[in-house]
Amino acid sequence: MTVSQLSSEMTSQELTEWMAYDRFDPIGGFRQDLQTAHLLYEKRGGDDKNISDFLPVNPNPMTDEQRAELEKQKRIAELQVQTEQMIAMFDSM
DSSP states (O other): OOHHHHHHHSOHHHHHHHHHHHHHSOOSHHHHHHHHHHHHHHHTTSOSOOGGGGOSSOSSOOOHHHHHHHHHHHHHHHHHHHHHHHHHHHHTO
């Protein structure tokens, strides 16, 4: 389907939903690479290697600093959720 055809047949809301679905359950080559990497990892007996060692490309090419910042932001978000849950628990008492 051409971009013009797609634009006339798909609403922006539907496109947004497909984009969200793809983030939740990726479509395409990376997903197949991940499944193959998992099979190879299991075939090797799950030894001292990591599944990412069997991927043909780095799925998340970041510098160490970028990766550390991402982990920091994830941890902050987790702590915010825990804090909100604790506040809600105390408010309900």
